[in-house]
Amino acid sequence: MKLSPDKGLLDRLFSIYIRLRDTDENGQGYCITCGERFGYRQLSCGHFVKRRHDILRWDTKNAYAQCFPCNIKDDDKLYRERLIQLKGERLVDELDQLKNQTAKWQDWHVANMIKVNRLRCRELLKEKNFKITIP
DSSP: OOOOHHHHHHHHHHHHHHHHHTBOTTSEEEOTTTOOEEEGGGEEEEESSOTTSHHHHTOGGGEEEEEHHHHHHTOHHHHHHHHHHHHOHHHHHHHHHHTTSOOOOOHHHHHHHHHHHHHHHHHHHHHOSSOOOOO
């Protein structure tokens, strides 16, 4: 399924936000699954519940910085274990239940999420000692 241009932009902004949120002031962060330390550009936005579940696609409780190899490997069991360790079993159970709900995002809602994520990114960048371009 091809995304609308607006949802594609939202995906990019959300990924930037998650990676900024999960890195320190120098752009270093830990992969949620393997625990290794990486620079901002070596991290991706890894989703616990897969992105095909639109209800959680842009939910900040469902996405964490993840290195590219772990994101590609797609080890759901390891991600689950680490998320429980870091955030608790209650959150994992909540996400597992929510994934079965459907979401039909309206254009106005997507536009609002774009604005919110762009603002979040700009605010976090004020605290960081590195620069990236926000689309």
